[in-house]
Amino acid sequence: MEFYRSHVLICGGTGCHSSGSSDIREVFQTELKKNHLENEVLLVQTGCFGLCEVGPVVIVYPEGAFYSRITKEDVPRIVSEHLLKGRIVTDLLYHDSIHEDDAIKSLDEVNFYKKQKRLALRNCGVIDPEKIEEYIAFDGYKALGKVLTEMTPEETIELIKASGLRGRGGAGFPTGLKWDFTAKAKGDKKYVCCNADEGDPGAFMDRSVLEGDPHCVLEAMAIAGYAVGADQGYIYVRAEYPIAVKRLTIAIAQARQMGLLGKNIFGTNFSFDIELRLGAGAFVCGEETALLASIEGKRGEPRPRPSLPAVKGVFGKPTLLNNVETYANIPQIILNGPEWFRSIGTEKSKGTKVFALGRKIVNTGLVEVPMGTTLREIIYEIGGGIPGGKEFKAAQTGGPSGGCIPAEHLDTPIDYDSLSEIGSMMGSGGLIVMDNDNCMVDIARFFLDFTVDESCGKCPPCRIGTKRMLEILDRITKGQGEEGDIEKLETLGKNIKASALCGLGQTAPNPILSTIRYFREEYEAHIRDKKCPAGVCQALLQIVIQADLCRGCGLCVKVCPTVAISGERKSPYVIDQNKCIKCGACLEKCPFKAIVKG
Amino acid sequence: MSTSILQKDREKFTELQKVIDEYKDKEGPLMPIMHKAQEIFGYLPMEVQEYIANALDIPVSDIYGVATFYSQFTLKPKGKYSIGVCMGTACYVKGAQAILDELCKELNLKPGDTSDDLNFTLEATRCLGACGLAPVIMINDDVYGRLVPSDIKRIIDKYRNK
């Protein structure tokens, strides 16, 4: 292996990829060649570093210099200054990664990373996900080797049980128990499946693991296969994740070539192989029985329990199904022992959880924190707070199955149980932050619209019930709400929760019920006063020109598509509310910020 | 089966047959075959569904059922440029609806439709996972982020003139 004095790690996660990281890689290649550095400096495309907000991100080792928002034009400077002359280009560094005296902080000192504990993401942004050797260098496949050569399947299951690991897909079912059920189920053939159908809007935890560290999922599935007695695995991954699909395909091929998948792994009797199955854009397939139907090549419709997948799963055989992040924890639990894992987290929720921080937060991106971290720590210390100094209004967790958490619960330590107590849920890990510009009724409507669209249509409570709820919400946001609407929503919601067939339907009312619980007055304002306090619901808002700020420049008149603005130049203009379609074009254009929504 | 399409697309059907041969004996072969079929033909016309049904010896209604269940399978041809407007939470909060409206106006299309010249298909999509850049649209593999409605015309013109 060549020795390189410096490694340039370029984030190749989807976030940075779409902000241009592959172009940057190319420019680095050309520039390194030009400076004859190609044999001294190694370019590595890694998975997600987590700080997507400031992407594309480039880290240069051994200094650990963290360059953010890099453009193609910045690359020649980094090469000629930093890589050739050894002078770190401080003005391109991430602002929080340097001390006041310009010395570089190590990554654990940067606020964004300080409170994080990266277990599931440990290799993301460190290794090249397309090189199995790098995974092995960080103890990859050692856990599989240990399990196969030193432990019985029963011991493996006991170890996972003892660790207290719970499913990271949302519901938090004890993983060891699931393994135990599958192991004990009778069947000549068993399967191990991985749910990588991450569909919650705003969630990209699993994608980052698959893109940044695909081998850890393969290794964990093989361990699970040994534990439950399966020789075939399926990874069901969204077709919308092309980079993840590509890296998984490469990883599977490499693992087969090295004999880490296939026949007689580590010289034992154990054989195991994995195939990819691509989803085709149906949210409901994240539900476990629907996912299994989809692997079989059928419409992804859930089926009624009680027959658990552990007893009767894919192709009618006992099947173990865990999600990506759950698997990502397994190899380390095996290597470090259950006590180590139990030492992290809260009493009933052990280990860490990955969250995808979204909008109205300074550091959009991916974070992994110990269970029991408070929402305040995540949003303010790691996430950097809310941009523009605006006030926190609510955080939405658990996507369309979860709920909104208001400011009064900012200090709740987050784990599975505390979140369900306050009417939300852990979910897969989407965490959307909202400020006072967001209307809670509108947000509830948005999530419900999503569920209605994605309902598979099999059971009436979900197919018809959610549709009725959406109609009521639609009316409310259009200013046609009536007294009694809130109560109707509550009754409908409770009934759907009790009667829907699968997890999707049973949790669909959560966003509405939780916003009613904490923001009832906002619903009332829409219904009684026909006002949207946040100024979001178009039918209820007016766009007005503030006479004292208007200089009469006339720019707004030019952009107004409906000729609703009139007035004399150099004197305040006015908007004709009957003509205004509330498109907001004038608001964007006004140089004096004289036009406001109200 | 309509013979005209068969002749025109004979090569494509040969390719499809190869895919079918590869997957036929695997467990649950239908979805992978349909994915490949859509890659080959660009969409899943009735003739292709019938062909797969015959080859796998399953009712064509099963295939139609699967094709219409999943939003990624399409029974209609797609435009040369597929425009996806991300309607994920982050983009929605940052004004994706206004971007979509602007695109509808600019292209004179409704979401889900393809222009008559087969140049553009407009779609509202689920989260594209680029929330840091919200609001985001994707035109084939190109991503455009941090958009305001007035950016749209310039972007579309670029593809019109390609």
Place this chain on the structure above:
Amino acid sequence: MKSLQELEQIKQKTLDSVSLRKDRAGGIRIVVGMGTCGIAAGARPVLMSFLEEVQKRNLRDVTITQTGCIGVCRLEPMVEVTRPGEEKVTYVKMTAEKAKRVISEHIVNGKIVNEYTIGAAE
């Protein structure tokens, strides 16, 4: 893959190259002054020589980095070597040949090459 030993071999082979990515690696640091003056005085061959030797001898826990002007241009090319728990040693007027000797005596055997140090030159 037939055994854990085989896995361990692959790990060791790759480890050298990835250990660089750990923050603030302990171990020995060799810093080559690569300001304009350093480069003009011939710092690059020195750097290359260090790289070659480290690779040839398969040395672990050695990081080689460059820095800007160390400050005494007339003594360039300059190199600083830091071993954990020891004072920094500054070598001056380095050449590719001298670099090899620094590696074999100082880095491998822990014996400072006094005649190359800044103290000897002053």
